Amino acid sequence: MLVGLKNLEQHKQIDSYLNHWKRNKPDNNILNWCEAMLKNNNDVALNIETQINTQAGGTPGDPKYANPEFEIVKTIAKKFKL
Numbered sequence: 001m002l003v004g005l006k007n008l009e010q011h012k013q014i015d016s017y018l019n020h021w022k023r024n025k026p027d028n029n030i031l032n033w034c035e036a037m038l039k040n041n042n043d044v045a046l047n048i049e050t051q052i053n054t055q056a057g058g059t060p061g062d063p064k065y066a067n068p069e070f071e072i073v074k075t076i077a078k079k080f081k082l
Contacts, residue, residue, distance in 0.1 A: 006038060014038065030070055037077055049074070 005014045018038075021031050029052045036045035052070045 030073055033070075034073070034077070 005011075005017070018031070018035055021028070025031060029048050033045050033048040033052065036042075036048060049070075052067050
């Protein structure tokens, strides 16, 4: 949804959606990553990405090492050049 709004240059709607999401889930790292990517804050996004991928626990060889939901979000965002 955010990708579509960005492509349509609907910045007010993006801000409204993000603000609503922040009110409901203020500590959501996926939200923070999306916001950083939308603002082209790549260093911030990379830092958040590291936090998300290590929160699930496990080891690099363990599938629990990465958050599978975040991996989907990341793949979609990169496909559409968020």
